[in-house]
Amino acid sequence: MTNTAITRRYDRTFDLLDTNGNGVLEEKDFTGLIKSIARATAVQGTPKEESLLKEWGNCWHTLRENADADGDGQISRAEFHQAMAASYGNHTQLQDGLVPALESSFAAIDADNDGVATVEQLEAYLTAWGLEAQQARTARGLLDADGDGRITRQEFVAGWTAFLLSDSPEGAAHALLGPVT
Template sequence: MTSNVIIRRYDRTFDLLDNDANGVLEEKDFTDLIEKIARATGVQQGSAKEEALVKEWGNCWNTLRDLADANGDGRISREEFQQAMAAAYGDHAKLKERLVPGLEASFAAIDADDDGVATVAQFEAYLTAWGLERAQARAARELLDSDGDGRFSRQEFVNGWTDFLLRDDAECAALLGPLN
């Protein structure tokens, strides 16, 4: 059974993914978010980074649609999303298989100089593309920058998202801002 904390995280994620706030997830929500992430992180149009971001987030959408779109209408309701997230991302193996490539493409977008480390300022830009306010993004960065040096690695980024989706405590809940 999925805990209340995790369901609230799924709801928060759904709300941020639903770019047009129409109450359902559609492919356009994902493509709009990809565009916002690319522009906020300085990814150049037509670059290999943008192509990887589009490809991997497209794969995430296709996987989610395949898992969640119970009625086959090409749209995912909040309930369908919650059920699919609980089923698909309820264990680390499935999470890595289905989500990590998209996270790695996101990290590559954040890591502007390709040195394998991202700054908290770059992460804040990424989170504001998701729709978080600057103050929320600043608070969320502490989840990844545990040593306070202002930087974090690809693995810390992936681990932060994995914890956000799987951990059953309120500590890592702030990655996408406050839970409703």
Template sequence: MGALLDQKYEKLFSLLDVNGDGVIAEEDFELMAARVLTASSEERTAKGEKYADAMMNYWRALRETADADGDGRIDKDEFRQALRQVSVNFDTLVGPLYQAGFHLADRDDDGLVGREDFVTVLAAIGVPAAEAGATFDGLTEPDGQLTKDQLMTSAAQYYRNEEPAGTPSHLLFGAL
């Protein structure tokens, strides 16, 4: 694995380990979903349920791929080894979570996400607000709106691409 992908996977692991116990488990995904739904005020909506379902589907796919010892927990080594495989299947395993997250942040269902809503969701995930804002600015056109295609392209690049290091997609979850 290249150094840049390793850094990105390390960052992603630290965000997914919501309770900070050094492993990723179902509880971490439940905690993160709850934080995001609370921050976006979508706890009891269809959008919120879809996001929570997508979060748990991502957990199940990751566990199936990464939990080599079958203990229901994923350590850093298991995570690194499995994330490449999950990345190959991004569209079916990971993509639905990002799509649900986009729709959650698209409060008026116009197909666009503004800076404030983007920052709200990323901050709930654990990205510092200033870094989330800088990411948004790097991903969007001068009109200051994010499309689902822009987010999906950026997310796929985050999981898969090694070069170039300075692109906004590599900073999707804040500084590395």
């Protein structure tokens, strides 16, 4: 992937994770995102919300350990770029560091626990991330690889993996979190 393409994807991710818009990532940004996802997926106060908080909390702690170079408890955009490239820049580290959080996210989306989510459920999840409704509709369509109106756990994780690792300028790899400009 070119430096420009990865920079744009990481910038988009940073901007959506920075829920209070103060230009740095803090634990409360991750907690705020998870609370928003829990509301959007109707899992507030359930074990699914607890799992979301635990797994995304683990992501925050891993990111902070790998990125917070000055030890101030915050992660700047530059620190985020460096950590993403180092921590999630390969499949093994992605599996270890991010997939458990993605799996807990999918569990929250999958209301009836049947291993698939409707495109509407995924759209609500993406809107909780901060995507506009049309952006969420576009992204959910990209994740529905076989066009059956349902997203499997595998499609969900594959879409995120492609977004973080693929050098493709198209599809879920390019537009999972909305337009990458």
